Each structure stands twice: as structure tokens, then as C-alpha cells.
Amino acid sequence: MNIREFYTITENRPVARDVFKMRLAGNTAAFSRPGQFLNIALDGLFLRRPISVADYDEKGVWIYYKVVGEGTRRMSAMIPGETLDVLTGLGNGFDVTKSGVHPLVVGGGVGAPPLYRLTRELCGAGKAPHVILGFNTASDLFLVADFQAMGIPVTVATADGSAGVRGFVTDALRENELPYDYVYTCGPEPMLHALYDATNVSGQYSFEARMGCGFGACMGCSCKTKYGYKRICRDGPVLEKEEIVW
């Protein structure tokens, strides 16, 4: 199977403070589930940069990234027409069949993008997801309108109260008294942990790690789970709530 592709940038623009949206055209045959990621090679940098995929179709993918270091800074300066060497279809992704009719979908910051396709697929499967998106402040908000366009309830929380509910996603959860039977989430680890403690239903949690290869060869991102060691890049990034060891 071929997972190495050369994608052409068709769009690359800022959508929030330090957050960029990039559209890439190319073969997406290796993608099979929401929550998978791609691993991008950048000139002059040895290791690839893993970035989660917001959505894909037969023509290409759509990603968001936050400028946090040298790699993402270089990406932010790229223009449409440039090509990127990418490894595609990486990671296990979310399983939409696991939830009941009322899944809760919780994203934190740049953890929100992989939940976009997930939510689209949940809706497509006849489920009624409720989305909670957490950010630090109003100028960090992105993707909110895209989730709202699916015609589902979307609650926003900001740590400073400049948009939506003041506080964290767990505060928004408490205020809303939502009926939910399952949790899908991606975001900073403290948020995942808080959500783990604040909910008493099963769920799938997507983790981040500093990776070497991104496809399971180097053991650079192994973590302990209740059922043995797992590679975040290959056996994850999505772990079942029941197996997580904090």
C-alpha cells in the first residue's frame, strides 16, 4: 500500500490567532476514519510534523495547525501551488459505531479539527451529537461556524469568558445538563483528564505525543495503558476511556 503522497497546497490562510487553515489536493485513498492524521515533511527539517485531518474527500484534505515552532512557522509561509511530501492515513481514528444516539463531542483549541469529520459522520449515522468547543479567548475561536452549519447544538467555552461560557469545557458541560451516552474528545491532556473525571460514560480520547516516525516503527511515542503498551501514532492516537492510564 502506498501512504506517501505529494499534496499540492490549494489554500493556506489564518483563521484565528496563530491558527491556519490549509487545504491540500492529492490522493486520499489511505484515509479510512475520522481522527486520523498526516505527517508532513518540510525542507531542512529532519522529522516530519504530524497534523490531524479535519476532513477529506476524494480530491484532498483539509487541516488546521497552530504556529508553535519552526515547522509550523515554515508551513504558515507556504503558498498555494507549493507541494508537500506527506504520509497519509496514519493512526487508528475514531469509531463512530461505539456511541449511542447522543454522543458528546468535546474539542479543546487545535484539538477541535479531527472532531469535524467525526461529527459529520455521527450525523450521517443518524445520531444527535452535542458539540462543546473550548478556547482560551475569543480571538482563538475557529471552526465554530462549520460545526453550527451541521444544524447541531454547539456550545463554546472560553477561559476568560470573552465568548460563550466562561471557564473550561467541563464548566460548559455542568451548566448545560446535557443528555449524553458517550464522549468523543481531542485536546490538551489536562482537558482530556478533566473530562475523564467529570463524565461517567465510556468514550474515545485522542492524544498528542512527540513522535519519531508516526507509523509505528520507532517506539518514540509508546504509552502505558491498562492493556499493555501502545504507540500513540499507530495504536492511537485514539484510546478507549477504559484503557487510559494517566
Add this chain to the structure above:
Amino acid sequence: MVDTRVQLSGLTLDNPVIPASGTFGYGYEFAELYDINLLGSFSFKGTTREARYGNPLPRIAECPAGMINSVGLQNPGIDAVISQELPRMRKVFHKPVIANISGFSIDEYVECCAKIDQEECVGLIEVNVSCPNVHNGGMSFGVSPESAALVTREVRKVTRKPIYIKLSPNVTDIVSIAVACEKAGADGISLINTLLGMRIDLRTRRPVIANKMGGFSGRAIFPVAVRMVYQVAEAVSIPIMGMGGVSSARDVVEMMLAGATAVQVGAANLVNPYACRDIIEDLPRVMESLGIHSLKEIIGGAHR
């Protein structure tokens, strides 16, 4: 037609390209991507007596033209490797494989080598006395001629398979260690393991790697590796598996000119999972462009 075959201690390899231990697992991940039977062989993940989780995260740091890893010999232990990993590996790889064995004591090396000696699919044992990422393990045996020779002598007693001792570059005189291994009965030498390195995060002012330091590999170390292979080839008459920063067919030729009979590819596999396939596909064209008919003929060519 060019001839890419090489002879390595009685094994005929279709080509000298071998993924290095720790960058190729037991082969399954790569077997999903291409037919790994086109490889000369591969060296599987470093194996110890007991199962090991390895070091805390982060284990990986970026460097100019390379990377630092501090995985710390994560592996399921020799018994699980034999009962679970090797049967699965044999389904996707049908050539003799290289068993990479590590240890924290002479007894552990001996026990692991004696067990792996029973495995028909293992064509050669690579004894790692050079892991920089575990305390009191591996590398402590590889830093002196006496202790490297001791490991060699003891494992020699328990196996008839060819033994290659994998050496560390983090020593004063790698040549004297290689010579001591040869005298102690090694069939060949593998070099080089990673160079001990460190990166510091400017914002947190702390080492990037949780274990503080780790093994530096990748393109940047290629000249160091070529130099050491050349020096060791001057001093020993047993074959050498050369490695360290190899990432192209031209690098393979250069490493063989320095004295390597086979060439391992490490970090390049992690950046491009098809690296070894691409190198093998490139080799005939590169050989033709350099007027090389048979790769065997160029081994140690730079010494003449």
C-alpha cells in the same frame, strides 16, 4: 546487468541493504507498505531477556540533519519475541533475519543468544554492546576491549550462528575494541551505533529528552560512520556491517568503499518508510553510472 549480491558470513544477500535494529520493528509495519523480501535482510528490534517498557516520554528530539532517540530498548523480552513476534514475522519475511540482542549482564547476553540460536529463521546474531540509552547496560560492555571481548567469548560458546558485535562510536579507540572482538571469535563487526547527544529547549531551559540525553542518528553522522568503518576495516579481516546516516544508494557505495560488506539503514526509514526500497531500486542505476559491475568488487576499495 549489475550484480548487487554480497556474501556475509556464509549468507548470500541479494543486496547489501539492511534496515537497522530499532527502526524497523519486526517488519510488519513495513510489510504493509512494500514487499520487504526485496531487502538483503533486516535487523529486528533490540531484544533483552525481560520485557522492557523503556524510557519515559519524550523520547525523540529533532536535530539539524538528524534526530536524537532515547527509546531505551523497549521490547517484549526474548521469550515473547520467539513465541509471538518471530512466527508473525515469518509470514511476511522469508529470508534469514538478523537477531539484535542486548543485555545488562554477561548471563543475559548468553541466555538470549542461546535461545535465539534455536530459531531457524535467524541467519545471524548482532550483539549490541552499544546502546547509549540504558544505564549499566549495553554500552558499558562496549566501551573497553576487555569487556567487549568477554561478551564475544561467552556468546560464542552458545551459538554456531555468525556473531556480529555492534559497537559504539562513543569510545576513545573503536579500532582496539573491534580487534579485541575479532580475537575473541566474532564473525563480524557492526558499526556505528548512535552518537550520544542532547538538545535543550530554550523556553523551558530543560533537556528536550526526558532521559536528558540520547542517541544521535541521521544524515549528519554519515561522515563519522564512514571514517570509523574505514579505520576498523584497516585493522580487522572479518566482515563489517556499516551504518550511520546512510540514506541513499550513493551512501551505500561510499560505505562499501570504506570497507563495509553490508550496509544498514536506520533513521532514514523513520522519515521515509520506503527508504530501503528506494535505495535498492536506485542501486543498479548508481552502480552503472559509476562503472561498477559487481558490488562485491568495491568492498574496501578506498583502502587501495
